[in-house]
Amino acid sequence: ETGVTQSPTHLIKTRGQQVTLRCSSQSGHNTVSWYQQALGQGPQFIFQYYREEENGRGNFPPRFSGLQFPNYSSELNVNALELDDSALYLCASSLPDSYEQYFGPGTRLTVT
Amino acid sequence: AQTVTQSQPEMSVQEAETVTLSCTYDTSESDYYLFWYKQPPSRQMILVIRQEAYKQQNATENRFSVNFQKAAKSFSLKISDSQLGDAAMYFCAYRQGAQKLVFGQGTRLTINP
Numbered sequence: 462e463t464g465v466t467q468s469p470t471h472l473i474k475t476r477g478q479q480v481t482l483r484c485s486s487q488s489g490h491n492t493v494s495w496y497q498q499a500l501g502q503g504p505q506f507i508f509q510y511y512r513e514e515e516n517g518r519g520n521f522p523p524r525f526s527g528l529q530f531p532n533y534s535s536e537l538n539v540n541a542l543e544l545d546d547s548a549l550y551l552c553a554s555s556l557p558d559s560y561e562q563y564f565g566p567g568t569r570l571t572v573t
Numbered sequence: 574a575q576t577v578t579q580s581q582p583e584m585s586v587q588e589a590e591t592v593t594l595s596c597t598y599d600t601s602e603s604d605y606y607l608f609w610y611k612q613p614p615s616r617q618m619i620l621v622i623r624q625e626a627y628k629q630q631n632a633t634e635n636r637f638s639v640n641f642q643k644a645a646k647s648f649s650l651k652i653s654d655s656q657l658g659d660a661a662m663y664f665c666a667y668r669q670g671a672q673k674l675v676f677g678q679g680t681r682l683t684i685n686p
Contacts, residue, residue, distance in 0.1 A: 494673065503577075503664050503676030504618070517672055549616060553674075560606050560625075562674060564618035 465554050465565035473571045474542050482537040482568045486554030492516070493535040494562060495527060498549040510535055511557060539570075547572045575600045577667050579677035586655045587685050593640075594650045594680050596665030603627075605669045607641065609650045612679075613661040621663070624648065652682075660684045 466485045474480050486493050492511045496504035506519035510529035524540040533554070539546055549569050553562035576599045586592035598607070609621040624632045624641050632639050636656075640649045652659055665677040 496674075496676075501679075503666075503678050504674070506673035506675070509673065519673065551618060553618075560623060560668070561620060566615065566617045569616075 465552060465563050467550075467552050467565040467568050469568060470566070471569045471571075473573065476542055476544060476572055478542050479538065479540045480542060480570060482539075482550050482552075482570070484535045484537070484552030484554075484565055486533045486535065486552075487563050490554035490556055490563070491533050492555045492557050493529055493533065494553045494555070495535070495537050496551040496553065497521070498551055498567070499545075500548070504551055507537065542572045544572050546570065575602075575667050575669070575675045577665050577675050577677040579665055579680050581680045582678070583681045583683070585683040585685055586652075588657060589654055591651060591653045592655055592682065594652075594663050594665075594682070596648045596650070596677055598646050598648065598665070598667050598675075600646070600667065600669070602669050605667060607639075607648045608666040608668065608674070609637070609639070609648075610664045610666060610676075611659075611661045612664060618664070622650065655684050657684050657686060 468483045494509040495507040498504040508518040509516045513529045526538045528536045549567045551567045552565045555562045578597045605626045607624045611619045622634045636653045638651045662679045664679045666674045
């Protein structure tokens, strides 16, 4: 059974640019959630996708957007990057009514 | 809105001893889940233990156990016989249904050999 994978591992971008982060969910999991974890903080919920539809969103501006594909993999897109977007971005997959979310290793984004 | 508070930014313990990490939460719901996650330097969030709010019995997983006080909205984690591999950031988290996890700020646990 393949776990949750994320790419890239690290990324450096310039303020104002756009970035796409990718996540492959655990086999059979059709729900994907994205979290932002600033340095020294707990993760904060960005949004969740279930069967290719957004299924809940946290307090993040519209420049944070996502996609889920038929194979349940997912993308997180961030437009007009700001310095405060520098963080670890975590993806977690789960079955829809399961209590447990399985996390990937994260993508470290640095905005300069 | 639900909130989770971890009042101990850092804790340290001698190897083989017992340590307790504190967590309080705020919710008006009666049915929810509580979790403790471990995040080692590798960054991957690992589930340590979970508690269903409707269960009065405290959850236990090997050396890890919780003290769940629903009325007080308290959910502490006890680690017995601490091992060097237990060193990590520990996050308390709340979840209602299949929705988002709400995390606390974390407690950095150091194990002294």
